Amino acid sequence: MEDVGAGYGHPETMQALRASQLKRRLIILATLINEASERWPGDVERGGLRSAYERLCAIDEQRPQLVEEMLLYPNTGAWLSYAMRRIRRGSASNKPLWPDLGYLGWLAASAAAQLGEAGAMPVVIRAGVVLLPGKGLAKLSSEEVDGVGEVRWDRSGLRDVRWSAVEVRVCEPSDGQDVSWKPLRGLRSPHGNGLEVYLDDVDPFRPLDRVRQTYPAHPTVGRLADDMAREWQEKFDGAWELLNRDFGGYAAPMASDLRAIVPLTASPTGEGASSASTEAFGSINMSAPSGQHQMALNLIHEFQHAKLGALTDMVRLHEEYDQRTFYAPWRDDPRPLGGLLQGIYAHIGVTEFWRVHRTRPDVDVALAEVEFARWRTQVNQALAEVRKSGLLTVEGVVFVDAMTTAVLGWRDERVSAEADTIAEETSTAHWVAWCVRNLAPQADTVRQLLDRWSSGQPAGEIPPSELVDQARVPMGHRSALSPSYMKLLASRTTFGGTPSAIKPSPGESAFMLGDDHQAISLFERELAEDPMHPRPWAGVVLAIRRRCPGANLSLLLRRADVVAHLFDAIRRAGGTGDLLSLSTWLSGSARHD
DSSP: OHHHHTTSOOHHHHHHHHHHHHHHHHHHHHHHHHHHHHHOHHHHHHTTHHHHHHHHHHHHHHOHHHHHHHHTSHHHHHHHHHHHHHHHHGGGSSSOSGGGGTHHHHHHHHHHTTSSSOEEEEEEEBTTEEEETTTEEEEOSOTTOOEEEEEEEETTEEEEEEETTEEEEOOSSOOSSOTTEEEOEEEEEOSTTOEEEEEOSOOTTSOOHHHHHHSTTOOOOOSOOHHHHHHHHHHHHHHHHHHHHHOHHHHHHHHHHOOEEEESOSSOOSSOOEEOOTTSTTEEEEOOOSSHHHHHHHHHHHHHHHHHHHHHTTSOOBOOOSSOOBOOTTOSSOBOHHHHHHHHHHHHHHHHHHHHHTTSTTOOHHHHHHHHHHHHHHHHHHHHHHHTTSOBOHHHHHHHHHHHHHHHGGGGOOOOHHHHHHHHHHHHHHHHHHHHHHEEOOHHHHHHHHHHHHHTOOOEEEOOOEEOOGGGSOTTOOOOOOHHHHHHHHTSBOTTSOBOOOOOOHHHHHHHTTOHHHHHHHHHHHHHHOTTOHHHHHHHHHHHHHHOTTSOOHHHHHOHHHHHHHHHHHHHTTOOOOHHHHHHHHHHHEEEO
8 A cells, every 4th residue: 555655556566456456357257157147047148158257267277377368358347347237237228138248258269269279169249249359359240230150260369250151350460451350459669678558449348438427528439540540659659758768656567557548539639538447457548649748647647546446446445434525626526535535646646747747858847837836736635635534444544644755745846936826826716616616505694694795794604515416517617727827728739739728718818918807807797697607706716816915815715605606696686796895794704614
C-alpha cells in the first residue's frame, strides 16, 4: 500500500497486483461455470463453456504460463463480468445467453494454436464474428447470426475459421484484400526496455459501456483505417520515449502490465476522453491523442486508476457507509469515497506530469505552471476531504498517508504569481459552481432569509444545505473553469496542435478584458434567464471579488448555493438587490457552518 500510494509501483508490487487479478478472475470463472451450469445447462453446453475450461486445464499442464497469459488478457476480465451479469439477469434479456458464453472457447483456441501441434476445435460465432484473443477478428456472417464454427491451426499457428460454406483465412498481417479477417494490430516502441501493446479496435468485449455512460455525447470508433493506426503508432512511440526519459517511476509499472490501448476516436477531438475499466486490468481506453505529450499524460492518469483498482481488489481502504458523498475538485457531481480516492490517486500522476514537464525545453511554461499549481491545490483539497471523512480503514490510512507524503514537497515549489492567481481562481470557480449545482438550502431557510432581507433584519443562523437529487440536475449544468484559465487556453492550442474548444460567454469575455463592472452585469443577465446555472455563478463571484477586494464575501465563497437560491427568491418576489449587497449582508450578519 505504501509503494502504490507513493504513486508508482515496484516490480514486486506489480507482481502482487497481477497475481491478485489472476486469482480474482479464476474465482469469477469458477463461479460463472457453477452458476451457469446449475441455472442454464443448455446454454452452457451450446456455448462450449465447460469444454473450453477443460481444454484450458489440459493446456495448463503443458504451458501454465500460456494459460495465465490468456486469463490475464485484459478483456477476459471484461467478459467475465459481463457474463456474470448475463447469467444472473437470465431471461430478463431478449438475447440468447449461450453466445455470450463463448469467449472462453475463443481464449482456448488461441492458446491451443500456440502449442506447436496441429488441431481444431468448435467455437461460438457471436453476432457473426469469432474473436481470437491476441490475434484478430474473423467475420463470418451478419450481426444477426449466432452459431457454432470451427477454428483450425497447424504447427506454425492459426490457419482459418470456418462456418458452413464460409472460410476465413487467418493472415498476419492482413493482405488488404480479405476484409473478413481483421488482425489485432500493435503499438511498439524501443525506448527503455521496449514496450508492445495491442491497439484493440476489434474485441467485441472491450469495455466501452462505462465510456458511453461517462461521456454520453462522445463517439466511439470501430476499426481504424491503416493511416490512422500509423498515427497512433507515431504518437505512442513519442509518448513512451517521453515517459521513459522523464517519468520512469510511472513507466516501469506500465512496462510490466499495460497490455492494450482501446481507441475511442480515429482522430483528435476538441474534448478528449479516457478511462480505465477495473474489469479489464491492463487496458486503457482513450480518444486519439493530439500529440505525444497528451498521450503520455493520459497513460499516466489512467494507469494510476488501473493500479488502484487492482489494489482495492486486494484490500479495503474504507469502511462500508451509507449514501455519503464528497466534493471532488475535478468532477461536476458528488463522489463516493472510493471514487474520490481514485480521483486523488490519478491526479497525483497528473500533477507530477506538469511539475516535471514545466522544466523541460520547448515547453509552454505558462500553461504548464498553471496546470501544476491548479492540480497541486486541488489534490491537497481532496486529501483533506478524505482525511476528515472518518471512514478510512487502517489500510486506508496507510495509503492516504503515503499519498500525502508523496505530494508534501510540492507545496513549497514556486510558480509565477500569474500561475498562482489563475490556479486559485480556477479552484474557487469550481467550488462555487459545484455548490450551486449540487447543494440547496431548505425551502424554509430561503423563506426566512427572504423575510429578513426584505425587513432589514440580520440574516441569522443558516442551517446546512442538502445535496440535490442528481437526476434532477439539468444536463447543461456543468462546473466551470475560471475565465482567466479560459483566456490562457484560448490563446494557444492544445498539446498536438488541436485548437482549443474554449468558448467563453459574454460575461467571461468581459472578465478576461478586465472589465469587472460589465462582467457582473452580463453574468446577472445570464442568471436572469437561468438562475441556477453554475457557470455564470462561478464567473460573477470572481468578478465581484476582484472589483471589491475589501468586501466581506465569505458566505458567497463558501456557500454560493445559499446566495443563489436567495437571489432567485428575491427576483421571483419582485424585490430588488444587487449581488454585492446581498452577499455582504449574508456574510456580515449570518451565522453559518
